[in-house]
Amino acid sequence: MLRSRDSVVPEDFAISGPHQHGPVTLLVLSGRLDGKAAQDLQQRCAEIRNLGYAHVALDLAQITFLASSGLGVFLAETEACKDAGGALYLVAVSPVVAAVIKLLNVDRFLSIVPSVEALLSSISS
């Protein structure tokens, strides 16, 4: 199973955004999504939901490592956004993320889209 790319230097986790694209609030994530990062991400998502934005998208193209905790937050936030009347979208999923999602067979539960443009056009249609 692929979990990290060949790198000896651990990349710090970073969240950029939120960027508003129509009804969707986008966060761009980069680096290692481990336990601490998962907690930070969940708190940011909760803040966005508390402001009334229930359609949240996470750009995962620059995620270099996905711990179980990271996947756990995707699953928890999918439920939370659904309860708030919206959805969580995983955008531009990197190979390390795709591998874990496929392994656990949770891809049908998650909303995975190739790009923000594709997401916006699917919502508008």
Next chain:
Amino acid sequence: MARQAVKPGVTPQRLLGAASGPAELQRHSLLSFFELSKELDYSLNVYDFADRALFNFMGHLGTSRSALWLRPLDGSGGVVLVRAHGFPEAAARSIGDCIGKLADRFLRDRQTLFVSALTGILSAAEVELLRERGVALLAPILAPDALLGAVALGNRIGDTAYERFELEVLQASIEFFSVALQNTMFSQQMQENNRELRRANDTLKELDRAKTEFVSNMQHELRTPVTVMQMYLESVLEELPAESGHREHLAIVMRHTEKLKKMIEDLLDFSSLSSHNLEVPTLPGDIAAALRDYAEKRRNGVALQLHDFRLALEADLPPARFEPGRLFQVLDIVLDNAVRFTPAGTHITLRALRQQEERATWVRIELEDNGPGIPAHKLPQLFVAFQQLDGSVTRENTGLGLGLALANRLAEAMGGRLLAASQVGKGTTLTLLLPAA
């Protein structure tokens, strides 16, 4: 809860022995365990611990629902909901009621229980409730001789069954979690005890000062009648004929009155030395940084009592005039009160915002809880020294009732104010207003 450091019983041999399923899933399971072992940082509080563990279990097993309960440190009552993800809070609380009924079973069998196996252990209605809520299994968090709490996990996405090796790794993960939690709570409890000792010492000093003030007030009351007595005695002595036999008796009374007056004067001198007015020199400072620092110091200790303590600072708070040590003393008193007088599971928020009035700008610092609240007629007693709202001899919370009176004096000494608002059934908010710099 643990009284001394606990050693883990999880061994690599045991974990590898458990790994007998499909290779990729085995690897994922074991990696999840090792990730958890790195993620449970010693500095985390109970709520962060719960979050990290639950996210790990969800990603390990592919479920979108999880929750964790713990028993209060003093072992009183049932389990308290610490965190729930994917389960609505009301649902999680009703699941917690079922866990309370499984305590004996958990202690005896020390095993994860699937909801499908609970028929006959719980009532049919309770089993149905767990099924409806999407609970797949309940796993105990155990100390060697006590149930610390429990974890609930939802059905797996796609309704696939939990594999045996995955459950064994989960059990090992929860065991590791339990050991790490007990050791961290033990260490944090010691830090909290030290802080409480320091605060008790501060309260004793204040009690001593209050006693001195009381004595000083009494001396003023005593001195006045003695002075009046002396004046009239002198007047009578002047008017009495020289040969009167009463002169000798009155002279004795006069001497003793003088002696009494001298004793009172001495006492007054002594008390005026020890009774100084409370002066708190303040300087303009970064109140947001001070509150962040304070919340960081107290978060773990508050979480130990299973109270969820959060900080919410308004952006661009103006600087305020305060003295950091005295500010922390006020916040300690207010926060300790909130923890003492509300049940486990209460949410406590430390909030700060700008308050603009016509002629002044204040920094408004609120400590809000969602506890049982205080009846309106009892609120005025809050800031009165030596009064507790529950004055009965059988009251649960003992103490001198000095804390909030002192906090109020300190707030005023910093040029601020302390206010209280409460609603029964909704909660209480203590507000400290500090002048903006």
